[in-house]
Amino acid sequence: MTKLNVGNKVPNFVATAEDGSTIRLSELLGKRALVLFFYPMDGSPICTKEVCSFRDSYEQFVDAGAEVIGVSGDSTQRHQTFARQHRLPFRLISDSDGSLRKAFGVPKTAGVLPGRATYVIDKEGILRLAFSAQFASKEHVEQALSALI
Secondary structure, three states, X not given: OOOOOOOOEOOOOEEEEOOOOEEEHHHHOOOXXXXXXXXXXXXXXXXXXXXXXXXXXHHHHHHOOEEEEEEEXXXXXXXXXXXXXXXXXXXXXXXXXXXXXXXXOOOOEOOOEOOOEEEEEOOXXXXXXXXXXOOOHHHHHHHHHHHHO
16 A cells, blocks of 8 residues: 655546546646545444534635545445435545555554545645544544645
């Protein structure tokens, strides 16, 4: 697994969002910064709190010139239900095979559980923040906003 460090170019990726659309990093670059946050699963208490914190701060991210995208291993169908239930204004990527998580070097918790990590990527595709904390869900939002300002 590759470990990304601040200042590194992030790996390009193509992924499927909850609405079935294809997200290509190459199409996002040059337009806005990107906040890519990885969380273990839809519906768990801590994950729901984190995702809703990103939702509640979404306008601040937009004002700071960033797009927000969440990533977990859940299916696009599960993401659709979760996004609708919590009125999410941003897209969710299904990383069911774990390839995106592996490409970004998202650490596992206790070597088993999918980790929680947030990456802020500038318009040129350079990593500006890599933050990982399994149980500090709201801190991911705070760290990401600080990196954009």
